[in-house]
Amino acid sequence: MIRLVFTLLAGVLLGGIVHLVSVLALPRIASEDAYSRLTPLTKLNAVSPLPPADPGNKLMPYMDPAFALAVCRYDLSNGPIKLKVPVSEAYTSVSFYTRNDIVYYAINDRSAGKTVIELDLMTEAQHNDLPEDENVTAADRLIIDSPTTTGLILMKALAPEPGLMAQAQASLKASSCSVQTDQSAKQDAAPQARR
Amino acid sequence: MRLLFSTLLALCIAAVVGVGTTWLTTTRGTELGTLTIGPWTARPWIGGPDIDPYSRATIIRNGDLPIGAGDGIAFIAKRDGRKRLLDGRCDVLVSGVTPPARFWTLTLYDNKGRLVANSLQRYDFTSQEIVRNSDGSFAIHIASRARAGNWLPTGGIERYVLMLRLYDTPVGVATRSPRDAPLPTIATVGCP
Numbered sequence: 212m213i214r215l216v217f218t219l220l221a222g223v224l225l226g227g228i229v230h231l232v233s234v235l236a237l238p239r240i241a242s243e244d245a246y247s248r249l250t251p252l253t254k255l256n257a258v259s260p261l262p263p264a265d266p267g268n269k270l271m272p273y274m275d276p277a278f279a280l281a282v283c284r285y286d287l288s289n290g291p292i293k294l295k296v297p298v299s300e301a302y303t304s305v306s307f308y309t310r311n312d313i314v315y316y317a318i319n320d321r322s323a324g325k326t327v328i329e330l331d332l333m334t335e336a337q338h339n340d341l342p343e344d345e346n347v348t349a350a351d352r353l354i355i356d357s358p359t360t361t362g363l364i365l366m367k368a369l370a371p372e373p374g375l376m377a378q379a380q381a382s383l384k385a386s387s388c389s390v391q392t393d394q395s396a397k398q399d400a401a402p403q404a405r406r
Numbered sequence: 407m408r409l410l411f412s413t414l415l416a417l418c419i420a421a422v423v424g425v426g427t428t429w430l431t432t433t434r435g436t437e438l439g440t441l442t443i444g445p446w447t448a449r450p451w452i453g454g455p456d457i458d459p460y461s462r463a464t465i466i467r468n469g470d471l472p473i474g475a476g477d478g479i480a481f482i483a484k485r486d487g488r489k490r491l492l493d494g495r496c497d498v499l500v501s502g503v504t505p506p507a508r509f510w511t512l513t514l515y516d517n518k519g520r521l522v523a524n525s526l527q528r529y530d531f532t533s534q535e536i537v538r539n540s541d542g543s544f545a546i547h548i549a550s551r552a553r554a555g556n557w558l559p560t561g562g563i564e565r566y567v568l569m570l571r572l573y574d575t576p577v578g579v580a581t582r583s584p585r586d587a588p589l590p591t592i593a594t595v596g597c598p
Contacts, residue, residue, distance in 0.1 A: 218412040222419025229424020237463040244466045272519025276529045277511045306474040315455050317474025371534035
């Protein structure tokens, strides 16, 4: 009898450990997560519009049908990413997700306070490598540190009425997301040097 | 022999208990860090890096991209104000006011988070398209057959969930009580 009770207790205790390990390990072993689902539909380091949410769209659960969506799947190993999202008429937001679909930053058009949401996304190491003077002079430059080298940027534009969906999609189409190579950085700087 | 048997039994119990509780917590969700106001429940911490391990496992498993805290917050309701499961064959009235937010959307999904097909292609209402009363409050009729005013069709499915998303809102991790965030009531007004 005591032996049976002991066996049951040991089983439940071990079960607790299995539970904790599986909950913590799930993010590592899951293959149906949002990042994996979006991978075949999206280009790397470029903006890809997502199909609109409708009953036939099984891409992700709980998509908001009032929004036009676009995704930039990024990989920072070749350098920081420059993101430009023009603000639509109603409401625009940009959310940043790690490889494991955790939001680490989200901003909307009003908190950006401009007609274009402009951001530099880089890893912490790349941020530390920035020349210090550049960091100081670019006071209005918004730099986001990504905790993982790869991840997702989700851009959303609201269509407050169904008839405004085309407009919201068009505003996202004008956004850009690209690797900021050293060469292009020099090209950016060149006209200013001539002045 | 008896030792072998009890070890096997213990291991079987461990597997069932461990995998079972993980499955339950990631499908049903936990009470950890939830904000409940009337029939509505939100998980404010899901919108940032301080997310709990259970929510983290749940979103990974479901393939969800949670709404960021700088963007807004999502409230979900599976039951009406009397704790009755929402039934698509019944008439349900969502009425009242919403907390301060620049925009909100109210969307109807099936149990798996998919939109429900209907001939009107009406899956949601946004704060801008809704018809309001003179005092600013509103009422949305959720029913399988057409209703006057703001009508959200259920397609006659048995179980559905409602999601109220507030965009650009002060409601979030600091919200504690219904006074900070008055949410609309949900009432089943009639069943065939």
